[in-house]
Amino acid sequence: MHDSLIRKFCESRYRWAIVSTATALFALLVLLPLVDEFFDKRMSRTDLASRLETARRTAEQLPAFEKQVAGVREQLGAFEARTIDEAGLAGFRSRMVDAVRESGCQIRRFEVSPPAQRPWMDPDSPLAETQPNASAATPFLLERRNVVLAVDGAMSAVQELLARLEKEQCLSHPRRLNMQSVTGTGEAVTLEMELWLFALVRKSA
CATH class of the missing domain: 1.20.5 (Single alpha-helices involved in coiled-coils or other helix-helix interfaces)
Known part of the structure; x- marks a missing residue:
């Protein structure tokens, strides 16, 4: 088959x-x-x-x-x-007092206000009083402290003090500056200035 x-x-x-x-x-x-x-x-x-x-x-x-x-x-x-935050505030006070004394001036008034806080945006400016429009949020808060310093001294001593403060290099803005003669001749003057100190702190969780 x-x-x-x-x-x-x-x-x-x-x-x-x-x-x-x-x-x-x-x-x-x-x-x-x-x-x-x-x-x-x-x-x-x-x-x-x-x-x-x-x-x-x-x-x-x-x-x-x-x-x-x-x-x-x-x-x-x-x-x-x-920046001058809460941790650096004591050191800032000490440096300011030393600068006044070493320049030959006398302190009449020295005040540091509690910090004012607002959200820090992107973009933003520390000099802005309110939050800028059309800005993105960041994880930081802007802290601003007002510092008022008033001193008496000779014109040369006040000039020395201003030179020392300029070298401080902290994040600050001179909000107001006023100088008046004490004697009328300009040999002794009173200086009163207001500074804004800034710091960025991270938002708490």
Whole structure:
């Protein structure tokens, strides 16, 4: 029976078509999974190579990022050193008293008000009395303290005091300055000035 089937197949004029079709089907069944696996691995390797390249570029940029962060921290430290918050208020008072005495003046009045606070916006100005419109909120509050200082002394002593205060380099704004002669000749004067001291503090959670 088997010999008869084989003989009929060999004598059939469609035997080559049958063989070709069977060969093609076998190739599809065997090769298609291999092709899919090949392309999957190729895509995986391409993705891995892309990730490695991204990681390499990031690693190359790290020194520049670290340098930039260090620069920002340095600027922030210099800025914070110039602000007068609650922690730095005692030191500010002491420096002001020393400046008055060392310049040869006498204190008539020295007052520091409690801080007034408002949200610090972006952009913003510490001299603005109200919050600017169309500004974005920040996690900081602006603190402002009013300082009133009145002294008596010779004109040269008052000039020396003003020079010392100018070197203070704190974040301040001279709100008001008034000078009057005590003797009428201008040799002795009274100086009264109002300063605004500023500080930025982080909002409490």
